[in-house]
Amino acid sequence: MGSRNADLPQQPKDDRPHDTWVCGHAAQGCACPHGPTPRGQCQGAMGGCQPIRDGQRIRCGRPACLGGPCDAGPGADGTCGLSRDPCQPRRSFQAKWKRAIIASAIVASLLIAFGLFWPGAVEIVAPGPLSSGHRQILGSEIGQQRCAACHPGAPTDAATWFLAVRTSGHSGVRQTDLCLNCHHQSMPRETARNPHGISRMQLDAITQRIRGVSQLDQPTTRLANIARGSQDLACATCHREHHGEDPSFTRLSDAQCQTCHAKQFTSFTSGHPDWNAWPYTNEPTIRFDHRTHQQLHFPNKQASWNCRACHDLTPQGELTRGVGFEKGCSSCHDASMRTQAASGFALFQLPSIDLAAIQAAGITPPPWPESANGLNDFALPPLMRLLLASDDGLAEMKTELQKPNPDPKRVVLWMQAITRLNEELASDGQAAIIRRVERLPGTTPQIERQLSGLFPIQLANQAPWMNRPTSTAVAPRATIERMAFNGNSTDDSNDLLAPPPATTTTNPLDPSLDPLVESNPAGTDLLLDPHPLQSPREAIRPPRLDVARSMPEGGWYRDDVTLAIRYRPTGHADTRLQALIELTLSASLTNEAQEPSLAGAFNELQASAAAQACLACHTPRRNVQGDWEWTSQAASQRPRGFTRFSHRPHLHQPHLSDCTHCHAVNPEPVTPSVSLQPVSEFLSLERASCASCHRAGSAGDQCTQCHRYHVELDK
């Protein structure tokens, strides 16, 4: 204290400030020397002091602060002779502090226990709000185990807090499994934990392709690379929940991308691998020759070449892939396309069979129209071949019939199959088509519906050239001659199809075996015939239907001249022709060794004029759902690829609103590449062109600006 302060009395040294209780008189400086009891009771009732026994003598023990030894002194029994007012002991500061800490610890524990153990207090322990897509998990009133929807170890009630996770019924269940309970439709469980959610095989193929394009070196070893090649990525590795609408929930950092990616580079402008052909990497679904149209066709028609005429803006501000046939192509291509497609395709066509050869083999052929009796013609329309392929036991028939002289017994089997198909068509109509098509590989209910659609059953059951009994007056000589020539024997007693044994012994040199005689079985004199050059088949033909005149809008019809049931396309985007192409394409994807009759169906159909009318512009592709796509899909409908691009922000830039700034047509004709890579008619878009704007501080250069993590690759 200051030098001019007064001298204060010496502070008491015998008190116990760390005791829980202090004497109520302590503030007055006259605390009991023995103080309160440990339970806070005043001992002043005992008197002013506790007398002190000193040998045989008992003396007063009152301290000096209380006036020293009293005059009366202690009694004979050793009790204090003075009575003193008891005090109210007070808690010491230390005791108050301890009580406050213990009380606060109890309050905190109760509050936490309430949050942990009371089922309704999930919001208290939840480490933050969920993202909007997951908010209903905690926010809804459905179900009590809301935490357990995502956390395998989440206790379902207060008791399960004290149980191990393995006893909670979620043993072996991982958090990602619970994520996939809801997200399995967009993310297959088998590949969900793989990088990018794709199979290892796909990943390796992509890696090898990029390595080849970018000439990447082997990655350098860094600590961050220890995650590379991981096949067990959890959803929570990137998606950290309980941060509300924080965009980091769905945003990958560049560093995270480069954790696994071999080539680690500084930025898009510096070190990013170049690309070869993007955005023209895939063969377009619609083959439109921009160069010839721009340089040749449009000038010839004196039409102005404007990109936006076909690539219009959608309401979302994106560019359309195309304008459609009716608006963009039909004015020039409709008539020629209709003419080309007019031939259509045949559902059924009766082949010409050399019945005499069969009978000559001693086999009775099934009933066969007279008009289809002639030289063997085993070529069938592709659709009919596919329908026959679903007939059991005929798969291997194709190779047999391609022989110069097929086995007559197999030909008879084949004829019987054709007869069965005809009978089914005549009796069941569309149902027969659906029944046979649905047995084919790769077919879909949509193909079945479209292919059989509007097929009138009368075309089949009223065909005059079916179910006509074949003529039995076939000269046996020709049969015998063929059998002799082919070296076949009729002695086949085990063959159920074998006819009764022939009893006629013929001389091969007999002039009656002249084929010309056979070709005129009715004995008509060629000189008397009014149409001497007309074959017997042609002689019975009815007048031919003028399809172009009577069916200009297409449909099913029967051609009694070619003994066929045909379909004439109705015009562009004809659903039946489209379904046929899809069916043959699906069939062609089957194993050629196992299904030779199916694998070549598409190639045969492709040779037809009708199919060429479609395939000249369209390249049907299968999407991830397994359906065939004929038109260019909008970006929103295409499978999610690794690269994404939106025209919208680019079109706002004045110099980019001109499409040719980025998409310049190559003035030179494009020669097909030796490799299978599609060659674009556009000049390649260089990375430097993008990098002029996409750099840090400008349009941005983050990986996720152009790349996706979760992708859907084509099957």
Place this chain on the structure above:
Amino acid sequence: MATTTKLTAGIPWTPRWRRRIGSMTAIATFAGLTAWFVHAQVQSLRDASWWTGWMLVALIGFLAALGVRRKLVMLPLVPVGTWVQVHIYAGLLTVFIYFLHAPRGIGSGFLEGALSILVWLVTGSGVYGVYLSRTAPRRLAAIGQEVRFDHIPWLRTRIAERAASLIANLANTPDREVLATYYAQHIDRYVRGRPSWWYLCFPSTARRRRLLTGLTELHRYLSPDQRKVSGELAALLRNRDDLDYHHALQLRLRSWRALHALLTVWLLAFAIAHVLLALRMQGD
């Protein structure tokens, strides 16, 4: 070399400074290694919060152990002063690790948010405690006599009794009333009463100066004997004001320590709950 010399030119190379620089270097090294490790974990798509979380648990447990160490005076542990020094540097490291664990600084949920607030409150009270523990003892030592906090009421009573006895023993002279009246009207209430809460929070010498000025102004009405009594009264007033200043600073020290301990208890409780939840809800 020249740069190093320039940087260290103003540092007095006392043992305390050597200890400070060594401790700060150790803390910075450990923090840097931890930051690098966490960065590598994040780069590797791993969850670094598991590591930083357990580091925080260990550090908070160590920091809280200081309170236990104070109680265990009988054990041959490191001196409490050393513990306090390590406590301060460990606190700095804890703040750094906390930022690695929760880069946003504040958790978003109720429990996490409360835990974050508690971390910051404990950190803030700790920093204030460092300041207070560096300045308050120096101020108290400047006053002079050492006063125990629990003796302050007793000393206050003694001062009041001494002042009252001075007035009671005044000689019965005509000028007695001057000093007695001033005592009754101004001094008695001051020396018998407790300091106000305002004074305890913001101690000042305003009242002391006012009373002493009043006493000085009475001198012309007082006899030499009474001036001597007036001087003794002034000394008692200075005693009382110094006592109140002791009271305010010691109460501040004790309140800070109590608050720091209280917040630490809450922090421990919430941290334990957070650990339980994290362990229970973790998964991949």
